[in-house]
Amino acid sequence: MYQLLVRLNRITKWMLSTFSFMLLAANTVHAQSSSVEMTIESSLDLQTLILSIPCVEVGADYYSLDLRLITQEPTIDFEVAGFDTLDIGGCLAASFTSTLQVSQVPVNTDVYALDFELLQDPLLFRLTQLQDITSALEFYTQNIATQFIQGRCIACHFVDGAADVLNAEILYLPNPSSESNIVKANFTNIKNFIEATPDNDSLYLTKASGGLDHTGGNLVSTQELLLFQELFDLIQQ
Numbered sequence: 171m172y173q174l175l176v177r178l179n180r181i182t183k184w185m186l187s188t189f190s191f192m193l194l195a196a197n198t199v200h201a202q203s204s205s206v207e208m209t210i211e212s213s214l215d216l217q218t219l220i221l222s223i224p225c226v227e228v229g230a231d232y233y234s235l236d237l238r239l240i241t242q243e244p245t246i247d248f249e250v251a252g253f254d255t256l257d258i259g260g261c262l263a264a265s266f267t268s269t270l271q272v273s274q275v276p277v278n279t280d281v282y283a284l285d286f287e288l289l290q291d292p293l294l295f296r297l298t299q300l301q302d303i304t305s306a307l308e309f310y311t312q313n314i315a316t317q318f319i320q321g322r323c324i325a326c327h328f329v330d331g332a333a334d335v336l337n338a339e340i341l342y343l344p345n346p347s348s349e350s351n352i353v354k355a356n357f358t359n360i361k362n363f364i365e366a367t368p369d370n371d372s373l374y375l376t377k378a379s380g381g382l383d384h385t386g387g388n389l390v391s392t393q394e395l396l397l398f399q400e401l402f403d404l405i406q407q
């Protein structure tokens with residue numbers, strides 16, 4: 171077990187250094203510090219075939235990243251078209267550990283989550299997963315965001331809130347109105363949590379209904395749990 175952890179740690183460090191190297195090598199844009207607002211959506215320009223990712227979390231660093239589609243068949247590969255270092259404290263648009271995960275890319279009326287594998291020599295990002303999250307996001311917005319997350323969970327699950335103090339993993343962004351960026355960010359928080367391990371979806375349902383000594387107690391009835399179950403089914407379909 172220890173050996174495995176050491177190995178994983180090494181691989182991650184290697185991936186991170188490769189990624190930084192690649193960014194340095196792609197000197198089409200000069201790196202500089204800047205401050206941006208946290209946004210959740212990336213955009214795909216169908217004319218230039220550039221995928222613009224407003225921020226990518228790489229370890230403790232943040233970058234904006236533009237990827238250009240270069241091949242379509244039989245694989246979908248992107249090269250780095252530009253990047254910038256960012257001086258921000260958090261990012262929900264994308265993260266890079268062993269894969270690059272881009273949370274939300276609207277294309278026409280649909281929204282996709284994308285996963286990329288990093289290839290060496292030449293350095294390319296290859297699309298490995300394309301997930302249509304349109305209906306899951308809509309369902310979340312209509313049935314879960316206001317009623318449950320803002321109404322019942324946010325009381326503790328926010329930065330420095332009671333749940334944060336007791337090391338809860340899921341922290342939501344408070345949202346008095348229904349500002350759509352925050353709704354989308356909180357959706358991604360839940361999605362990332364339930365996808366992190368195969369058991370996290372049932373853990374979520376159990377905690378929400380007061381099981382496993384949930385500090386928040388029983389906040390979701392058996393009937394209401396079906397809404398969360400439906401959300402998870404839509405995310406995982």
Ligand code: HEC
Nearest residue numbers: 322323325326333336338339340374377378384385386389
């Ligand atoms: C009174 C404060 C409080 C409220 C309100 C609350 N929680 Fe929690 N929750 C906690 C704390 C503290 C933890 C971490 C320790 C634990 O498991 O009890 C936690 C942990 C969890 C976890 C385990 C994952 C994690 O974040 O660590 C889930 C899932 C969860 N809560 C779901 C919910 C849901 C869903 C709601 C709203 C319907 C909610 N909670 C409302 C306090 C709260």
